[in-house]
Amino acid sequence: MSSLSTVGPLGDSPVQIACPNCHQIVLSKVDYSAGLLTYIFCGGLFFCGFVLGCCLIPFCVDRLKDAKHTCPICKTVLGVYKRL
Ligand SMILES: [Zn+2]
Numbered sequence: 001m002s003s004l005s006t007v008g009p010l011g012d013s014p015v016q017i018a019c020p021n022c023h024q025i026v027l028s029k030v031d032y033s034a035g036l037l038t039y040i041f042c043g044g045l046f047f048c049g050f051v052l053g054c055c056l057i058p059f060c061v062d063r064l065k066d067a068k069h070t071c072p073i074c075k076t077v078l079g080v081y082k083r084l
Contacts, residue, residue, distance in 0.1 A: 010081045012067040021076040028069035028078050035066035037083040 014028050041064055067081040 010069055010079045012081050017078055019071040022074040024073055026071050029072045031068045032065040035083055038064045
């Protein structure tokens, strides 16, 4: 379940949303950041095969990252989609 309260369900891709700050209907800007799952995934790979250096791969995979939605106009953070 999502822990978001005011802006409704957010996914990991841009959504059209009413910004609570500037009251414009905007297409949210999504920034991906390495979240908890990324580190867990990285840690798992690290213990399984760090020799291959593949523990760095998750940081390149947006699918494993948290998606932060921001308003493109006023830069207000509209919500964060977490993988966990
Ligand atoms: Zn705004």
